[in-house]
Amino acid sequence: METKLSTGIFVGIVISLIATMSSILTLAATGWQMFAFILFAIVCFAMPVALMTMELSTTLQGRGGPQLWVKTAFRPKWGFTSSWLLWVQMFPSMVMIASTLCPLFGVMIGQDQLGDNHWFTLAFIIVFYWLITLLNLKFDMAKIGGAIGIWLGVYLPMGLMFILGLASFLKRGLDPHSMLGAFSLHGTIPSLTDAKSLQYVSAVAFIFTGISTTGVYAPRLKKVTHDFPLGLLLALTVVVLLNLVNAFLIANVIPAGSDQLDNIAEPVIRYCQVLGWPSWLAQVFSLLAFLGVALPTVDLGDRAVADDGRGG
Template sequence: MNKTKQLTLFGLIGITMAFFGTVRSVPTLAITGWTQIFYMLIAAVIFALPIALMSAELSTGFPEEGGPQVWVKNGLGEKWGFVTSWLLWVQMFFGMVMVASTVGVLFGYVINKSGLSSNNYFIFIVILISYWSVTLLNLKFDMVKIAGNWGAVIGVYIPFVFLVLLGIIYMIKNGIQPNSYLGNFKPRDIIPNFRDLGSLTYLSGIIFIFAGVEISSVHANNIENPKRNYPIAVIASVILLAIFNIIAGLTVSNAVPRGKLELANITQPYLIFCKNLGIPLIFVNLISLMILIGVLVQLSAWVLGPSKSMIKVAEEGNLPKFFQKRTNRGIPITFVMIQAIVISLVSILYVVVPDVNSAFLIITITTTILYCVVYIFIAISAIRLRYIMPEIKRPFRLGNKGNGLMWIVSILSIICIIFTIIVSIIPPSILKPSQYTGYIIYQIVATLLMIGIALVIYRYKRPEWKKDYKQP
């Protein structure tokens, strides 16, 4: 490989942190108060690190395009490879509804109508308008190329830095607020209250911060000395992300009065900080606009990304010819339109569930569960590939000799993933008791339905679905 194309250690740390650095997840952290320190350590050390390290070995051993779908296909067979690619596509239906819901909240602050941030019908309408607008723009223009890097700088990096700085200044000036989520600290507050099982569900929302951690592994082949530098880069990135998120989360926990935090409203802490520190409120409007731009750029990237992966899976013969249609620009039109329609249907949750906070958390948890199923497939494949394809050259390998370290990392990962799925099915304390049964049924049915559809499609696939199929 050409040395000039290789990433440095610091380059990979920067790329990995850029992928996960977002202000949107801070309220989910903040609502747990002091317990967020414990939750973040679990999410970073037991969830993110093992998956990132296994993914590094798999991506250097199987460098072809496709990532998780390729690893699982080689490890567990074509059927489960298809299920993996399908789940990574359909989780986007829920994830993008959650991301798009923040557009309505932010837009309300941009136009000085903050009351709209808790109006379910307004949030629902804005999800529809924003997602369909971004979809139609992507059919006409290359929006990622137009808005890519500067969108991330304006919409992610600058707002996150300001959130941390303002939060630290606020805490230095005011100390710990007694009526906040951090008030009246007792050492036991750091450990979750296991008698209130509903509070454990927030762990699922915090783990969602690291969902997609396997994506950074695509750079494992491009880094100088991957055996030494990749684990250093991953560990450093995860530790730094955990530290920055905890600082942001704790400062927001300290600013918002207990019971008043709005999960879908990242503008809320900026407003409190600015009022207290005497900063003109137009700054809040500007920050809201910047985050809004970042969210729209992120939505834009997701419109085409998973669809381009899925059309390759379709052309291999896993989906009917109808799914293989492309526009003149090569855009997988069927996938793009299906996801827009399904995202519109999922967003009805914001009308059905009367509380915006509850709808936001429910959808975040559904996305996390679907990701977790994929991670179980990856962990099992990582072990199995050691035995069925031991001859594959792995530039990054867990352990110098034998398979012991891979077993330890995989089993640790599977235990954490199963625990995450279990706590995700427990109704969150934010819901009313009358909603508990509906919540459990929804999460189980949504997960089984998404897996079941993939298995049914695979069961009844036809040889003539292959792109280059020739009639015998």
């Protein structure tokens, strides 16, 4: 029998599922427009999905999450279909996630060039697939990720990034030659005719994907009607703040013209250069960020299928 989750652990699980380091880079690339983009994503995507997830999770208090909701509304075969689709989409998703882990792993061991080696990336993806499969068979990765992984993989690396970024900001101030650039009210509003600005609409909204999948954890909460809405709202608030604050500090240190960033460790390396601090801090950050990307993925894919089978 699965042990019940406290509200704090549930908040950690939700944050670990939603908060990703790569989303901070995407938001940073929008410059001063990040505030408009994040507001649009919250109003038009995050909150509607969150409210729907709260309502369905607290009303249909059974195993399965989205699978249970669809099954109740459209018969069991469509519930199975939704669960199967959620599971199948994890295959390309985990390939993408594993490939983004390679640069972090390279920085972590002091071999930055490994992130550009295609053969190493292929081997890394295969090992990553098997590792998460074996871990799911052996351990309750939801509880481990929510209680321990969230500290190692999200709070600590993002906290370290924030401290370094704030120290760099206090030392240099607002850099008009950075990706953020000089402030202007006009510059905070995305242009409806600028394709370069609009390309970030879906990318920023993507920050909040995974909200509906948190419904699979509803049966494991002690008091679903109270803990689930509270935990989900707290988690979303933390995710927004973590993304916005760190994206702002990163955009102020990356030179203008660097529209796309591939490695989340790059801002930390630049912070260390600005502050004159030791470069091994970037290696520590890469290790923690590596865990932050890997641990949520370990649980999510098999959770949907497992709950489908037990949900009947």
